[in-house]
Amino acid sequence: MLSTPKNQKPSLRIRVINTTIFLILCSFQTFAASLSDTISYVQVVDIFSGKIDTILEIQAHVEAPNWHPDNQSLILNSYGRLYQLHFQTQKLVEIPTGFATSCNNDHGISPDHKWLAISHNDASDPSPKPYKSVIYILPLEGGIPRRVTSEVMSFWHGWSPDGQFLTYCAERNGNYDVYKINVDGGAEIRLTTAEGLDDGPEYSSDGAYIYYNSYQSGHMQIWRMRDDGSHQEQLTFDSNSNWFPHPSPDNQWLVYIAYTSDEKQQHLFGKNVKLRLMHLKTKEIRDITPVFFGGQGTINVPSWNPESTKVAFVSYRIQSNHLNR
Secondary structure, three states, X not given: OOOOOOOOOOOOOOOOOOOOOOOOOOOOOOOOOOHHHOEEEEEEEEOOOOOEEEEEEEEOOOEEEEEOOOOOEEEEEEOEEEEEXXXXXXXXXXXXXXXXXXXXXXXXXXXXXXXXXXXXXXXXXXXXXXXXXEEEEEEOOOOOOEEOOOOOOEEEEEEOOOOOEEEEEEEEOOEEEEEEXXXXXXXXXXXXXXXXXXXXXXXXXXXXXXXXXXXXXXXXXXXXXXXXXXXXXXXXXOOOEEEEEEEOOOOOEEEEEEEOOOOOOOOOEXXXXXXXXXXXXXXXXXXXXXXXXXXOOOOOOXXXXXXXXXXXXXXXXXXXXXXXX
């Protein structure tokens, strides 16, 4: 849901530099480490063949790919800024976002391909909360963001198929729940009320369900519910910590990230994870990647290609821990 947005631009050099670093990891707070020493691998997996292609290898911390409507690029965030990554050139081009230069990894494209929702840390907000994420929308090609949510902390995760509503995770009175709000703002609507974290809400392409991850069973699992919050149904029941479900555009599949250890209500960077795929009709689940070094930033947001055949994600390597991707 959250990574440290930095106000400086990263050094976007496509090379690996041997170095020794340390990481201080936390959830819903900040990375207090030198993430510029992270090696990020922006990758695409074919859900049928299992083939994984590396689009970009870069010495910088990049996160959360959205598949661009042009089908030739991705949108990612890095150190508070948003970038478009072109497949053929492997170049990262910054998307102008005006004052919003502290964007985290919760961003995504509207169904009509005209708008981009972002979550920006508004340091000027009068709230005493330590992190002040606000949801904004702006034109897909960039522009001046317009504020949608009035309260912090709010982290975007999905658009309704008609483009009229945003769904998001928000902290209110110490509890994280799923909410929705009209794109024009106004009163937010609370959809979950269970104690513990409910996060990652995303609409199915037909609008029938909102998929999300929840700790209400005492273990982080994948759930779904109706648009009004009714008929909440648990979908996964294993020992993994399961996060960020993304239904495919053709509404046949659900991809999500599984931590191979019990992470309670945290989704930290720098853990052993894998991507798993559920067939929504049969509920059959299988791995579509081997276990890799990732977590926070790997697949926080919608990342399916338009044909529902491939998923973009990010894996990482830290030189000091000698882990391979």
